[in-house]
Amino acid sequence: MPDNNENKLRNATIAVLVDNEPGILARVVGLFSGRGYNIESLTVAPVDEDRTISRITIVTGGTEMVIEQIKAQLDRLVPVRKVCDLSLEGAHLARELMLIKVVCTGEQRMEALRLADAFRARVVDATTASFVFEMTGNGDKLEAFTALMRPLGLAEVVRTGVIGIARGTYSLKA
Amino acid sequence: MSAAIQQNATAATQTMSGAEIVLRALKEQGVEVIFGYPGGAVLPLYDALFQQNAIRHILVRHEQAAVHAAEGYARSTGKVGCVLVTSGPGATNAVTGLLDALMDSIPLVCLTGQVPTHLIGNDAFQEADTTGITRPATKHNYLVKDIKKLAGVMHEAFYVARSGRPGPVVVDLPKDILIGQGPYHEAPTAPHRSYRPQREPNPEMIAQAVKLLKGAKRPIVYAGGGIVNAGPEASRLLTEFVRLTGMPCTNTLMGLGTFPASDKQFLGMLGMHGTYEANMAMHGCDVMLNIGARFDDRVTGRLNAFAPTAKKIHADIDQSSINKNVPVDVAIIGDAGLTLKALLEAWQASEQPRHTGALADWWRQIEGWRGIQCLRYQQEGSIIKPQHAIRRLYEITQEIGRETFITTEVGQHQMWAAQYFGFDKPNHWMTSGGLGTMGYGLPAAMGVQIAHPDALVIDIAGEASILMNIQEMATIAQYRLPVKVFILNNEYMGMVRQWQELLHGGRYSESYSAALPDFVKLAESFHARGVRITRPEDLDAGIREILAHPGPVIADIAVAKDENCFPMIPSGAAHNEMILGPGQEGGVKGVTDEGKVLV
Ligand SMILES: Cc1ncc(C[n+]2csc(CCOP(=O)(O)OP(=O)(O)O)c2C)c(N)n1
Ligand SMILES: [Mg+2]
Numbered sequence: 174m175p176d177n178n179e180n181k182l183r184n185a186t187i188a189v190l191v192d193n194e195p196g197i198l199a200r201v202v203g204l205f206s207g208r209g210y211n212i213e214s215l216t217v218a219p220v221d222e223d224r225t226i227s228r229i230t231i232v233t234g235g236t237e238m239v240i241e242q243i244k245a246q247l248d249r250l251v252p253v254r255k256v257c258d259l260s261l262e263g264a265h266l267a268r269e270l271m272l273i274k275v276v277c278t279g280e281q282r283m284e285a286l287r288l289a290d291a292f293r294a295r296v297v298d299a300t301t302a303s304f305v306f307e308m309t310g311n312g313d314k315l316e317a318f319t320a321l322m323r324p325l326g327l328a329e330v331v332r333t334g335v336i337g338i339a340r341g342t343y344s345l346k347a
Numbered sequence: 348m349s350a351a352i353q354q355n356a357t358a359a360t361q362t363m364s365g366a367e368i369v370l371r372a373l374k375e376q377g378v379e380v381i382f383g384y385p386g387g388a389v390l391p392l393y394d395a396l397f398q399q400n401a402i403r404h405i406l407v408r409h410e411q412a413a414v415h416a417a418e419g420y421a422r423s424t425g426k427v428g429c430v431l432v433t434s435g436p437g438a439t440n441a442v443t444g445l446l447d448a449l450m451d452s453i454p455l456v457c458l459t460g461q462v463p464t465h466l467i468g469n470d471a472f473q474e475a476d477t478t479g480i481t482r483p484a485t486k487h488n489y490l491v492k493d494i495k496k497l498a499g500v501m502h503e504a505f506y507v508a509r510s511g512r513p514g515p516v517v518v519d520l521p522k523d524i525l526i527g528q529g530p531y532h533e534a535p536t537a538p539h540r541s542y543r544p545q546r547e548p549n550p551e552m553i554a555q556a557v558k559l560l561k562g563a564k565r566p567i568v569y570a571g572g573g574i575v576n577a578g579p580e581a582s583r584l585l586t587e588f589v590r591l592t593g594m595p596c597t598n599t600l601m602g603l604g605t606f607p608a609s610d611k612q613f614l615g616m617l618g619m620h621g622t623y624e625a626n627m628a629m630h631g632c633d634v635m636l637n638i639g640a641r642f643d644d645r646v647t648g649r650l651n652a653f654a655p656t657a658k659k660i661h662a663d664i665d666q667s668s669i670n671k672n673v674p675v676d677v678a679i680i681g682d683a684g685l686t687l688k689a690l691l692e693a694w695q696a697s698e699q700p701r702h703t704g705a706l707a708d709w710w711r712q713i714e715g716w717r718g719i720q721c722l723r724y725q726q727e728g729s730i731i732k733p734q735h736a737i738r739r740l741y742e743i744t745q746e747i748g749r750e751t752f753i754t755t756e757v758g759q760h761q762m763w764a765a766q767y768f769g770f771d772k773p774n775h776w777m778t779s780g781g782l783g784t785m786g787y788g789l790p791a792a793m794g795v796q797i798a799h800p801d802a803l804v805i806d807i808a809g810e811a812s813i814l815m816n817i818q819e820m821a822t823i824a825q826y827r828l829p830v831k832v833f834i835l836n837n838e839y840m841g842m843v844r845q846w847q848e849l850l851h852g853g854r855y856s857e858s859y860s861a862a863l864p865d866f867v868k869l870a871e872s873f874h875a876r877g878v879r880i881t882r883p884e885d886l887d888a889g890i891r892e893i894l895a896h897p898g899p900v901i902a903d904i905a906v907a908k909d910e911n912c913f914p915m916i917p918s919g920a921a922h923n924e925m926i927l928g929p930g931q932e933g934g935v936k937g938v939t940d941e942g943k944v945l946v
Contacts, residue, residue, distance in 0.1 A: 251542045
């Protein structure tokens with residue numbers, strides 16, 4: 174019966190292809206809040222030529238049983254076409270875009286630029302008193318960079334949430 | 348182009364008003380009856396209804412009742428029930444019924460009026476965000492903003508309602524869409540773009556299930572409402588399978604009637620108020636086959652003590668029901684009827700030997716549990732026991748031999764009906780299982796009677812529940828529906844009183860049914876017959892009189908006020924920690940705070 178594995182928590186990155194129609198996001202979010210699942214991040218945008226299909230990437234966590242539940246619950250929503258647990262389909266890429274504003278002067282400006290260079294963050298806006306850096310990567314990298322900017326005058330952070338795709342030839346189609 | 352194709356092409360592009368499109372789609376979907384209540388936003392639909400005869404409209408007296416009536420209609424016929432309500436309060440009044448249908452997997456299409464599209468979001472008169480409010484109370488819902496999509500949405504709504512695990516679907520119809528002109532399309536023949544539930548079970552899983560079942564020494568079949576939804580053939584196959592394999596069978600509340608109650612292999616209902624033998628067999632089994640049930644908390648009791656030694660096979664059409672509460676060893680996704688057919692065939696084809704001796708031991712053990720006679724009661728003295736009233740009602744309907752449908756309200760009387768009325772056929776028992784909605788039974792009975800005008804339809808009620816939708820007596824009078832209301836009047840919200848007695852020190856907070864109406868006069872004021880029975884010796888004659896009356900009847904049966912419903916698995920307890928009857932309530936003192944928290 175309850176073996177140790179059952180209560181082990183894991184993260185899951187779930188890709189969902191849905192009909193691009195009003196209310197679909199409310200359905201997905203309502204499912205998560207109504208059933209008490211957590212959402213760490215959620216992104217959505219249309220992905221096909223005629224904008225009829227959207228792809229949602231949800232990062233969530235829970236026991237294996239809960240994650241299986243989440244997938245089954247998503248799958249039975251009528252406008253949902255495909256549900257794929259990228260964390261299970263083998264290796265996958267996860268990326269997030271961040272814009273980060275640092276307000277600083279003098280030596281701190283030089284330090285911010287040096288770190289940005291090391292992290293491959295691009296300067297997308299600059300004034301004499303501020304920078305906006307653009308950066309993509311996985312969550313750890315974005316968080317590490319944010320932490321370094323904090324003492325240098327971190328003013329604002331905006332992140333898109335995670336998008337993910339499987340490596341190799343496997344592709345998710347509606 | 349041949350003439351036929353040409354005709355088809357014109358049919359496909361025929362233009363008509365939105366209201367006409369809706370009615371045409373209802374007709375094409377086989378709708379004969381619609382339960383509804385008018386209002387400003389749906390006037391165009393009512394106007395179109397007025398000008399046709401194919402669809403019969405039943406005017407209820409409250410929108411909640413329209414939905415329950417459609418549930419009764421759907422569950423007793425296997426068809427999709429249909430509801431029509433206006434915007435705003437019409438839609439919000441329907442919400443309880445929709446959630447009731449969602450939890451009990453009843454196929455419904457509910458049409459709701461909406462303010463015109465250009466006013467949506469403006470807090471217009473009788474505007475409600477109906478799709479927002481009903482999203483978690485429906486299987487799916489639609490707001491139609493483009494008349495070109497109306498016909499397609501209507502057909503899809505019916506497809507979604509009846510496919511896979513059935514459920515209620517709302518179609519929200521802005522008034523300008525109903526008035527505007529648009530094209531009618533027939534139902535598509537191509538498969539749905541995304542919603543295609545799996546019906547055929549996986550043969551590999553069937554083989555694994557049969558292997559486990561053949562090797563079982565203490566097997567049990569636990570069958571639920573999914574078998575009702577799969578159609579009467581599924582119940583026939585269940586009966587065949589259970590008889591062929593010689594296994595014991597138990598039913599959930601929703602599954603009663605899918606296996607004949609009169610069969611020797613039937614252990615009765617399981618769960619919180621299930622029989623001792625059913626629950627003990629569930630606890631002690633080594634292989635469990637669950638078909639069309641969902642390991643509801645009313646069935647499992649404390650999860651970590653649920654059937655601890657059993658290998659579990661779960662067959663369900665809804666993948667999300669599998670491994671939700673209880674991890675299982677074999678999962679079969681598919682239609683219950685097709686699954687049973689596959690199980691039967693695989694069983695017959697398999698050459699694996701069986702433990703017939705072991706099965707005989709298992710039955711001996713079960714007979715021991717049966718010997719406890721957990722449903723035994725003594726009808727003595729001058730007060731009618733509620734159990735006896737239901738038992739006699741059952742026996743007398745058996746004698747009369749008319750086709751009988753039972754609906755219930757919610758409370759002790761509902762559990763006693765499940766325990767003491769025997770169901771040998773599916774679709775003849777309608778009760779609110781998942782939501783437990785007081786006020787369900789009377790409108791549900793109405794819906795059943797509309798579908799089966801010549802049958803005996805009885806709502807077994809409590810005096811508190813019946814008041815929740817009593818206004819439907821007017822609908823019953825208007826359509827001359829000979830529904831019989833059988834009130835077990837204990838002058839208490841008995842089920843609440845029972846929990847207060849057992850779990851809250853006998854402090855009967857607000858559970859007394861004060862200021863009750865005179866039910867006889869109430870019946871008469873609604874043009875029905877009223878009967879009051881107070882003495883045990885008048886019970887049989889009274890029941891015969893009620894059942895023989897050609898019109899509607901409210902029977903007010905005065906029953907023992909302090910009777911409790913047993914057996915009972917207290918919240919948070921295990922199947923083998925059942926309380927069998929008075930005198931044993933001491934056991935309830937052992938209920939932990941954890942258990943008390945549970946509903
Ligand atoms: C709409 C609704 N409100 C409250 C409840 C909680 N509840 C469950 S049973 C019950 C008492 C029912 O009393 P009655 O109809 O007299 O039936 P009895 O238990 O006495 O047979 C109540 C209040 C409910 N199930 N439904
Ligand atoms: Mg009562």
